[in-house]
Amino acid sequence: MTAVRTSNTHAQAVDAAIELFSRQGYEQTTVEEIADAAQVSRATFFRRYRSKEDVVFADHELLLEEVVVMLAATRPDALDDGDLPERSWDPAVDPYLEVCRAARLVFDHHVGQRETSLARHHLLQIVPALRDRELVTTHRYERAFTKYLRDTLPADRSSTVQSIAFSAGVVAVHNAILRRWLRNPELDLVPDLEEAFAELRRGATADLVRRRELASGAASLATTTAGANGARVVVAYLEPGAEPEAVARAVRDALG
Incomplete structure (x- = not known):
């Protein structure tokens, strides 16, 4: 209560x-x-x-707390009973997806408080101090997303720029589509938002897989050339210890 x-x-x-x-x-x-x-x-x-300035964004103080709690609940240490295993890429708990879900929560808050969101947006156009305060609020969401990814992604990724880049991308996409909605609140832009988030996740996940293969010595290069009777010959160069799926992926990429 x-x-x-x-x-x-x-x-x-x-x-x-x-x-x-x-x-x-x-x-x-x-x-x-x-x-x-x-x-x-x-x-x-x-x-x-x-x-x-602070009171205009007071609702976001509570929303940011909710976002932090929501993300913390999916961290490996929150899901484990205390004997924390080595962090790994678990499709059932995709950190990139969780960040997008948190950003969707923020978007839904704006849409759900339609009159307040529209009035606040109008004020931001005419009061510079409020625009500055909005930037502070936006940066706090971005920092929360980055910290979560650094704490949750596999250890070989936690110290790189990927966490920062993905968080910044999610916030930028969210803000761009939110501005479209604020200009025309009759539009249903949730499908656009979800598709944009999915595109960000595909890129981040593909990059993660490539880097993990490099780290495990499974890097590979494959090329195609013409063989007898017009047959295509695939020549693959792989690092020692490459897994079978890495070999298959290299061949598929070359044929593609």
């Missing part, structure tokens, strides 16, 4: 602030007026939100 009340309180404060800013102007609206409209004291307002 406490979480529900806190959520409702934040939502009330966000709506009150946005309504006052839209009606009176950002600079002309005082903290006291926002606190009165949100039915909290001035002291409570500053304890919760610190500034006028």
Whole structure:
């Protein structure tokens, strides 16, 4: 019940602030007026939100916490009973997919709070301080995604730029499609969002597989040439210890 009340309180404060800013102007609206409209004291307002910029994005404070908890629940140490095995690529718990699910949660929040999202978007166009605050909020999501991937991907990948690149890509795609929706909220852009996320995952997963093969000494190169009677001959060069599936993949790639 406490979480529900806190959520409702934040939502009330966000709506009150946005309504006052839209009606009176950002600079002309005082903290006291926002606190009165949100039915909290001035002291409570500053304890919760610190500034006028913060209150406009107060709902995202709770949403970011939800995202972090959601991601943490799928980490290997959360899924294991304590005897943590070596981290491995588990298709049943795909870290890239989990990040996309978290970003989808953020998108659904915007769509579900349609009037608030549209009013906030309008304010961002005319108040530079709020645009700066939005960038801070966006960066916090990106950092949460990056930290999760670094903690969850196989150890040979956790120290590379892949976690940063994928997180930045997810946030960029999310924001681009969200802006399209804000310009035309009648559109259903969820299929576009999901397809874009799927494309990001395909690229990241393919890169992970290639790098793991290199790390295990299974790198290979195959070429085709013409044989007798027009037959195609595949010549494969493989590192010692290459697995059969690596050989088969090299041949398939050459024939393709």
